[in-house]
Amino acid sequence: MQRCSNEHAYGSFPPATLPEEPVGIGLRHPYYEEALETDLNLGWIEVHPENYFGGGAHRHFLSEFRKKFQLSLHAVGLSLGSDQPVSEEHLRRFKELIDIFQPFSISDHASWSASGNAHLNDLLPLPYNKETLERLCRNIEQTQAYFGRTILVENPSTYMAFNTNEMTEYELMNTLS
Secondary structure (H helix, E strand, C coil): CCCCEEEECCCCCCCCCCCCCCCCCEHHHHHHHHHCCCCCCCCCECCCCCHCCCCCCHHHHHHHHHHEEEEEEECCCCCCCCCCCCHHHHHHHHHHHHHHHHCCCEEEEECEECCCEEEEEEECCCHHHHHHHHHHHHHHHHHHHCCCCCCECCCCCCCCCCCCCCHHHHHHHHCCC
C-alpha cells in the first residue's frame, strides 16, 4: 500500500532533527512503562528496529516514546557483511518504520548474520580483506538506495582474527567512509 504522508495509525511525527541533548539510551521492553512515567533528560532513544517489525504493543510504546524523544534505529539484522544481498523483506519492514517514526539516525554493524535462508542470532565477524570490503560496499549501497538516505556503520564484532586479513579494522572501516 502506497502512503503519501507520514500520517499513520501511530500518529504523525515531525521530520527528524539532531537531538538537543547529546545523551540517549538504548530502550528495552522491560522498562517501557517506567521510562514513559519518568521525566528523562534525554535527547534520544535507540531501539533495534527488528523488535518493532510486528506492530502491536511494542510499536505502540515506540510511538509514545517518539512523541517525547528523537529516535535512532540501530539494526542488528541487515547482515551487511553477508555474501548475499540484503533481504528485500527486511529492508521493506525497516523502511516502514523509517517512514512512520522519522528517525534522526539509522545504523547497523559491519558483520554478517544471514546465509541462505538461515538467520543466525549473532553479529559474526568478518575477515579484513578486499572481498569483504566489496561485499560491505555493495550491501551498504543497496541499503542506502532503498532507504533513500545515508546509514551509519558500526565497527565489526571482533572476537577472532582471520588468517586472510589483508588490512586492519580501522583500515577497513576508513575505506568504507
